[in-house]
Amino acid sequence: MKSILPLCCFLFLLVLNTKPLQGAEPEPIVDKQGNPLQPNEGYYVWPLWSDYGGITLGQTRNRTCPLDVIRNPDAIGSPVFFSASGLDYIPTLTDLTIDIPILGSPCKESKVWKLSKVGSGFWFVSTGGLAGDLVTKFKIERLEGDHAYEIYSFKFCPSVTGVLCAPVGTFEDADGTKVMAVGDGIEPYYVRFQKVSSYKNKDLSSI
Template sequence: MKFIPICFLISLLVLFNTKPLQGAEPEPVVDKQGNPLQPGESYYVFPLWADNGGITLGHTRNKTCPLDVIRNPDAIGSPVTFSASGLDYIPTLTDLTIEIPILGTPCNEPKIWKLSKVGSGFWFVSTGGVAGDLVSKFKIERLAGEHAYEIYSFKFCPSVPGVLCAPIGTFEDADGTKVMAVGDGIEDPYYVRFQKVSTFVQKKNQDLSSM
């Protein structure tokens, strides 16, 4: 019988005692400077092609409450916050609570995102959500490719079997407002980058012509 070195046996024990069910931690979402997004911090959500024209809240549909999540190409946008249960950073492809904590609006509902049905097979990203509710679970997905490290999109795709899973794009309503939406006719995701509010310096006479 051949002698098996004790170091080899120890290596096998280490190998087979590894816990395979504990997968790697989710990849962090990073801002334009390459820093992981932090829970509770405020970020601008800019379109891929500009440093302005970000996401904010506005009246759509019948111009009543609740407010919906829109794109405003004529303004910087509103700070957005994120939280992920049990994590001290914001990961990709993980259920998130997303909020645009604007104060002093005519609508008193919470500014947490939720999916709000507008018609058959069509939903707006709206407000009035509750952290942990199924309709308030959103994900951030990174664009594939080595040159797309800081480019992301939003999805409504709760980690629950049999629930709607679809990219969030934009829908232009009758008065030209671009509303974040999911459903029929919304095929392409809306690609964005994140900028920490405390590190952003707006350029003077910023050109909005590309939007």
């Protein structure tokens, strides 16, 4: 709890050069097949341009716990789970809890996404979050346009007035690891979702 309170203060005091979502209404997020995302179902999160190189977890910085959320260009990725309070589908523009429950992880912390302070105006998307905490509230936004129906990006943008609202993108760490991050110069990272149970070459062990 002590590690969360200072970060919450930073979030209220610091607003990056981004603006909250305006003029849009929540709608069901759909996978590549056009089906709404469901809670308690695993989805691969792939880059816009490929059916590979998915989101997973890894040890970055000093190779310590908790694990950070990364993009692995050499693997299919790990199943990602989403939940929205009181809803039986996953909508856009709504506070979500995001979890990557990898089995056999060397780190014992929860695998719920949270924002983790790294430097001035910069955060990694890490794990160890507690559902409901301010630092675990992420949103998914659909790319605008008639031909962008299945294209989305993540945002850290809790539904609380005055809190940081900024896109989640990728940052290349010193060793080349592509870490999901929020901060100055971080652009949205556009993705598509593939339901694990309907993927023809299922591989739940890749991370």
